Amino acid sequence: MLAILHDWVVTVDHKRLGIMYVVTGFVFLVIGGVEAALMRLQLAWPGLTVVPADTFNRLFTLHGTTMVFLFGIPIVFGFGNYLVPLMIGSRDLAFPRLNAFGFWMLVFGGALLYFSFIGGDGLYGSGSAPAVGWFAYAPLTERAFTPGNATDYWNLSILITGVGTVATAINLIATIATMRAPGMTLGRMPVYVWTMLTVSGMTVLILPPLTAAQIMLLLDRFLGAHYFDTQAGGSAILWQHFFWFFGHPEVYILMVPGFGFASEIIPVFSRKVIFGYATLVVATLGIGAVSMSVWAHHMFTVGMGATLNSFFAISSMLVGVPTGVKIFNWLATMYGGKLRFRVAMLFCCAFLFQFLCAGLTGIMLAVAPFDWQLTDSYFVVAHFHFVLLGGLLFTIFAAIYYWFPKATGRMLSERLGRWHFWLLVVGFNLTFVTMHFPGVLGMPRRIYTYPADRGWDLLNLVTTAGVPLQAAAVLIFLFNVVYSLRHGAPAGDNPWEAWTLEWATSSPPPVYNFATLPPVTSRRPLWDVQHPDDPDGPHE
Amino acid sequence: MNSTAARGRAGVIGFIVAEMSLFAVFVVAYLFYIGKSATGPYPREVLDLPIVNTVCLLSSSITVALATRALAAGRIARAGAWLFVTVVLGLAFLAGTAQEWRRLIVERGLTIGTNLFGSTFYPLVGLHASHVIVGLVMLSLCVVFAFSGALKAVHRERVELVSWYWHFVDGVWVVVFTVVYVVGR
Numbered sequence: 001m002l003a004i005l006h007d008w009v010v011t012v013d014h015k016r017l018g019i020m021y022v023v024t025g026f027v028f029l030v031i032g033g034v035e036a037a038l039m040r041l042q043l044a045w046p047g048l049t050v051v052p053a054d055t056f057n058r059l060f061t062l063h064g065t066t067m068v069f070l071f072g073i074p075i076v077f078g079f080g081n082y083l084v085p086l087m088i089g090s091r092d093l094a095f096p097r098l099n100a101f102g103f104w105m106l107v108f109g110g111a112l113l114y115f116s117f118i119g120g121d122g123l124y125g126s127g128s129a130p131a132v133g134w135f136a137y138a139p140l141t142e143r144a145f146t147p148g149n150a151t152d153y154w155n156l157s158i159l160i161t162g163v164g165t166v167a168t169a170i171n172l173i174a175t176i177a178t179m180r181a182p183g184m185t186l187g188r189m190p191v192y193v194w195t196m197l198t199v200s201g202m203t204v205l206i207l208p209p210l211t212a213a214q215i216m217l218l219l220d221r222f223l224g225a226h227y228f229d230t231q232a233g234g235s236a237i238l239w240q241h242f243f244w245f246f247g248h249p250e251v252y253i254l255m256v257p258g259f260g261f262a263s264e265i266i267p268v269f270s271r272k273v274i275f276g277y278a279t280l281v282v283a284t285l286g287i288g289a290v291s292m293s294v295w296a297h298h299m300f301t302v303g304m305g306a307t308l309n310s311f312f313a314i315s316s317m318l319v320g321v322p323t324g325v326k327i328f329n330w331l332a333t334m335y336g337g338k339l340r341f342r343v344a345m346l347f348c349c350a351f352l353f354q355f356l357c358a359g360l361t362g363i364m365l366a367v368a369p370f371d372w373q374l375t376d377s378y379f380v381v382a383h384f385h386f387v388l389l390g391g392l393l394f395t396i397f398a399a400i401y402y403w404f405p406k407a408t409g410r411m412l413s414e415r416l417g418r419w420h421f422w423l424l425v426v427g428f429n430l431t432f433v434t435m436h437f438p439g440v441l442g443m444p445r446r447i448y449t450y451p452a453d454r455g456w457d458l459l460n461l462v463t464t465a466g467v468p469l470q471a472a473a474v475l476i477f478l479f480n481v482v483y484s485l486r487h488g489a490p491a492g493d494n495p496w497e498a499w500t501l502e503w504a505t506s507s508p509p510p511v512y513n514f515a516t517l518p519p520v521t522s523r524r525p526l527w528d529v530q531h532p533d534d535p536d537g538p539h540e
Numbered sequence: 541m542n543s544t545a546a547r548g549r550a551g552v553i554g555f556i557v558a559e560m561s562l563f564a565v566f567v568v569a570y571l572f573y574i575g576k577s578a579t580g581p582y583p584r585e586v587l588d589l590p591i592v593n594t595v596c597l598l599s600s601s602i603t604v605a606l607a608t609r610a611l612a613a614g615r616i617a618r619a620g621a622w623l624f625v626t627v628v629l630g631l632a633f634l635a636g637t638a639q640e641w642r643r644l645i646v647e648r649g650l651t652i653g654t655n656l657f658g659s660t661f662y663p664l665v666g667l668h669a670s671h672v673i674v675g676l677v678m679l680s681l682c683v684v685f686a687f688s689g690a691l692k693a694v695h696r697e698r699v700e701l702v703s704w705y706w707h708f709v710d711g712v713w714v715v716v717f718t719v720v721y722v723v724g725r
Contacts, residue, residue: 094547094550094551095547166558170551170554170555170558171551173550174547174550174554177550178543178546179543179547204554204561205557205558206561207558207561208559208561208562208565209564211562212562212565212566212569213565216566216663219659219663223652223653224652224653225652225659225660225663226653226655226656226659227569227659227660232578232656232659233577233578233656234656234659235572238569238572242569
């Protein structure tokens with residue numbers, strides 16, 4: 001037992017680190033989910049006192065920080081870790097030890113954030129967690145307004161996980177750039193590898209600015225600098241620019257690998273090649289490029305002036321174009337295909353619909369005057385969760401149902417999977433479709449309770465009613481994982497009759513990944529092996 | 541192609557891009573706060589052009605390039621000598637910065653908390669100086685290895701990568717110099 005633990009702790013194998021990333025992500029998903037459930041309980045009806053106001057502030061701060069930095073990022077880079085080397089036919093990442101470093105930095109940062117419960121106010125009193133919100137606007141974060149150490153734990157946690165994430169991103173770029181198998185040209189890489197290359201590039205460009213802003217905040221808090229100290233002439237707006245220059249592309253860093261999952265799974269379960277590979281790749285790179293010039297659409301209400309507002313409104317709408325291209329790619333892939341509605345495919349279908357809705361509310365919010373009305377309302381919260389749950393979480397589950405057999409050698413139960421899927425679809429839509437309406441009726445985010453006469457009460461009750469369904473779905477999923485690890489049907493090398501290189505090796509793959517690689521002469525090397533009479537190459 | 545070398549180059553390029561992004565934000569913050577200090581001392585009153593410093597640091601880029609060239613030609617001792625000169629030039633730069641800071645803090649009373657100029661000046665110049673220190677640690681190790689005999693011609697790719705980092709640190713100084721001592725003064 002101890003030997004197994006030791007093996008996992010000291011490992012530098014990309015597959016083990018990938019699995020550890022994903023498991024860590026799910027631990028934090030459960031923690032962040034419990035925080036969300038507590039908030040929904042508190043808001044279910046006017047005037048409840050499930051949690052006091054202070055605690056509510058801490059809950060939404062930790063929920064946001066946990067879900068973005070400790071669930072989203074580990075999942076994205078965990079899958080990247082596991083899949084990228086297998087998909088491009090390499091034995092590991094370029095820098096295996098740097099990879100382990102990145103993972104353990106993340107674990108340390110996560111532990112530091114949750115240690116704030118104990119250490120936030122120096123162990124006297126009841127202890128505390130940060131209560132500044134996940135984007136921690138200045139000058140609230142200055143020493144004068146949040147004394148004690150809770151904010152510092154938030155700050156250091158993000159700084160430390162950020163360093164690990166940048167290290168892993170650089171690692172992935174170096175791997176994709178220099179370690180592809182013979183024949184695996186850039187134009188033959190799976191779309192998922194393209195998405196990881198894009199988000200790794202984005203990470204290298206946009207995470208260091210967040211690190212810089214956190215260093216400035218540390219200097220303000222500990223050495224008396226005035227970067228964001230408004231009383232000494234510092235600018236609160238500057239923090240918003242720095243944070244959202246990171247924060248908005250970050251949403252795409254989380255989301256774009258989800259597009260990659262869909263681009264791998266939908267063709268396999270439609271029994272067709274992906275429609276418009278080149279446009280998908282260009283759209284991915286386009287999203288990456290444009291998403292770095294949209295950040296100030298989070299700031300329409302700070303008074304930037306008409307010129308800047310127009311610029312950011314237009315650039316934000318522009319992101320809709322490559323994203324729309326992708327939706328058509330996926331639909332056209334399914335069109336006329338022999339569809340197999342396994343659980344992974346079901347999650348992709350729900351993703352297509354829900355992500356489209358999320359994109360449409362995104363276009364609405366990009367219109368500056370519309371945003372003036374609804375910014376900081378539950379409409380924004382609903383939009384954001386539609387993107388990250390309806391879009392990202394659903395593709396993550398699709399990916400787990402799809403690649404779990406490869407990672408473990410066992411199939412997940414389809415029966416439990418369907419329960420998981422339908423409970424999550426119903427629960428998610430119940431909660432987050434409904435959540436749009438109190439926002440339109442003027443309910444601001446981050447309030448711990450509200451008066452009874454606003455017409456928000458029933459809507460909030462319905463919103464909360466979706467929570468137990470989603471919780472049950474996640475519990476069924478966790479049970480499915482644990483159960484299938486022991487009792488699942490053996491998977492074999494290629495249970496889905498898929499085409500990319502990871503299915504060419506055994507399940508689970510050996511430490512060295514591939515004893516021999518099939519020749520790579522097209523985008524679907526395994527198809528070519530199975531159909532030597534009709535290889536893909538001439539058609540591409 | 542030697543794939544270890546290719547990996548190393550890709551990694552260092554990625555690292556340098558990330559570092560550029562980090563510096564860019566400190567530079568933006570400095571530019572944003574130019575002329576916004578509510579109280580003195582102001583840059584015009586207290587900053588002198590660090591000409592000697594700049595000459596030392598920029599010429600160290602040349603010496604480190606000479607070192608890698610000598611190593612590629614298999615002349616280890618010559619490479620070690622040039623690396624040593626690079627370290628000395630880097631140390632001279634750091635000494636100059638230390639002297640400047642001592643003068644600003646002790647004689648002119650400018651600290652990080654005095655005004656916005658101090659708040660943005662020390663972190664920007666200090667961030668660069670800390671990168672100089674990291675570079676000097678790596679270069680000093682190369683010097684030690686050169687004279688202990690551990691450094692061989694096969695290591696030229698690695699020393700080359702250290703030199704890339706050092707060129708980057710030099711390049712950042714050109715930006716910092718322009719922003720702090722030319723534009724901001």
